[in-house]
Amino acid sequence: MPIVILMCVLLLPAQSWAGWLWGQGDEGAAQVQVTEPYITWRTGPAIGYPVFHTSEKGEWLTIQQRKTSWIKVTDSRGREGWVSVADMAQTIDATGNRIELRVPDFESFGNRRVEAGIMMGQFDGAPVTAGYGGFWMTRNLSAELWASQILGSASEIRMVNANLLHQPFPHWRVSPFFTLGIGHIWVDPKATLDQPEERDNSIGHAGLGVRAYITDRYFIRAEVKDYKVFTNRSTNEEATEWKIGLSIFF
Amino acid sequence: MENRTKYLFLKQLGLVAGVCVASSAAAQDDRPLIEPDVTPVPVTEALIDTENFEIGAFVGVLNIEDFESSLVYGGKLTYHLSESFFFEAGVGLAEGGETSFEKLAGDVEVLTDSDRDYLYYNINLGYNVLPGEAFFTENYAFNTNFYLIAGAGATDFAGDTRFTLNAGAGYQILLTDSVSIHLGVRQHYYRIDVLGAEKTSVNTEISTGLSVFF
Known part of the structure; x- marks a missing residue:
């Protein structure tokens, strides 16, 4: 019986961390809208990865996570890709304001x-x-x-x-x-x-x-x-x- | 008389009400049929999950010069400075075997058992030279990194702690954006004088590891 309880306790949080493990955490669901004519998507979080998709002005993107200066986004059709922080800083959120992404500089x-x-x-x-x-x-x-x-x-x-x-x-x-x-x-x-x-x-x-x-x-x-x-x-x-x-x- | 008064007032009331309904209907035309019941949340940095740290464990083989090969295992903590550079702090444990001299001479012991415990720790700077993709069947592509890494630290072996330099290369396969596999080769260099004259000991390590980003 104690083993069953232990199993239950161990499995309970599994659902919550499974999302993190597979990189599909929905908790934040921060959405932004593209305001530039287009922004490019890469397959990975580095400049060396190829561009495979672009989002047009007006499209809504969901932010998944950030790695160094790259942000992983998904669009309404479930596509996933990485957009540079510099490009993301040009997007607006649901309040209509530019999203707050501080890039540390000399100041x-x-x-x-x-x-x-x-x-x-x-x-x-x-x-x-x-x-x-x-x-x-x-x-x-x-x-x-x-x-x-x-x-x-x-x-x-x-x-x-x-x-x-x-x-x-x-x-x-x-x-x-x-x-x-x-x-x-x-x-x-x-x-x-x-x-x-x-x-x-x-x-x-x-x-x-x-x-x-x-x-x-x-x-x-x-x-x-x-x-x-x-x-x-x-x-x-x-x-x-x-x-x-x-x-x-x- | 009463009827007439009623008629007059009601007529006017009806007219006013009619105008009101008409005007409000006109105003409603601009708005969506159903008002969304959410207040827009501004997107700030606090909302974005940043995963620049990586923690992992590894296991492999360490060839300890003069002291046979040993199983080596340990842990690593990595901080990604940028898409190219990363800091890595590592700890590894192994155990030195017998020297050829000990085997040939029989009951001679160069080191006590506790002195054979091999512990190293180091701080390194890595550089992702070749980011890439590996294709597994036609449906899956994994992001990969080939990196060069070098650093300094210490090795606790044969009774003393020795300054140790290390350099090597690794291949990282990201199974998901948060979980990755590492394959690595590392050379460890330190000066040792346990077997006579002081010399540079070159120890090769080959390891496989699993890491998660957080």
């Missing part, structure tokens, strides 16, 4: 609140991979959190950092910035070394870098940071790191 880049990215480079000669997330408090000032992994020939280093970042020229397409932060570092020497000594220390860093807006939601970021490792020995250690990576903003 939205300037007004971003959140950014995140992945960067790779070198930390004191060893390869480093890092990920970060940043929150913009003003157009000039942001706070960031970082996690890095450095895999050297002698040790594995993990590092977390929090930093404040200032960009003096937020309206520039290629915009420089300065940063200051603190963090913690864990050094785990390789097992093949003679005297492995695990240690962890606080660190502080200063850096400068540059962001360059590319297109859509993406920008390239490159930076150089100088780290000071606060050891409990008589001298502190220093390390220089450079990284380059791709970031996305919202």
Whole structure:
């Protein structure tokens, strides 16, 4: 009996997710009308797919889903195809207004609140991979959190950092910035070394870098940071790191 | 008298009513017979289901240099930046076998059992070079992508975590717009010194996976 109940419970939502699985979700049923002389349909969500159909001015299309900058539509006769977001932005909805499709541009880049990215480079000669997330408090000032992994020939280093970042020229397409932060570092020497000594220390860093807006939601970021490792020995250690990576903003 | 008053008023009333009916009928001519009982909803981005993420699992064979071939399985999370570019984060698990030296020498063990557990993780950038269609019988066409992919990450094997580069290619067949099959080949490169001198270990992975978009 419990198995029967379990089966019922498992099968109940099947109807709801079957639609999603087969890409025929009717829930939104957002309808738009073509206002341009015609718009072209492609068989897939990329410019490489062939055009196989066009919709004339006045035809109503139903929006099914979106993938990157392509929207899947169906028409009244049940045909399915992909139309570019740029073409869809020229259509009107039932209220007679242009449909709201924001294509992120340089202006939205300037007004971003959140950014995140992945960067790779070198930390004191060893390869480093890092990920970060940043929150913009003003157009000039942001706070960031970082996690890095450095895999050297002698040790594995993990590092977390929090930093404040200032960009003096937020309206520039290629915009420089300065940063200051603190963090913690864990050094785990390789097992093949003679005297492995695990240690962890606080660190502080200063850096400068540059962001360059590319297109859509993406920008390239490159930076150089100088780290000071606060050891409990008589001298502190220093390390220089450079990284380059791709970031996305919202 | 009463009759006459009634007659006068009713006549006028009838006339007014008649005009009213006529005018309202004329006004109704422009409108559809049945008014649709729905208020138009503006189409906004929130209404559109955007599927740029893809999550999947894979299984295959990983040839670990010096340590035999192993079953490899893992997961992938992909974010499609555009129709051409995508980010992929992947994790894979395998197990290293015995080296030829261990087999020949008998009861020698280069690595402990736990050191033979092979774990890799990486972040990659992919590029859809050849979007296309595959035709299955005369009724079905599946969208496909042939992509190149490369990235960096780490391999946890033989007691240490090693910086690992990887590069490869894959073929994706979209069964529906939300479900796809992947066939892929990947080379993993890292420096290792477990068997004497340090060298670059080249590990080939061939895998098959299933993924869903969300």
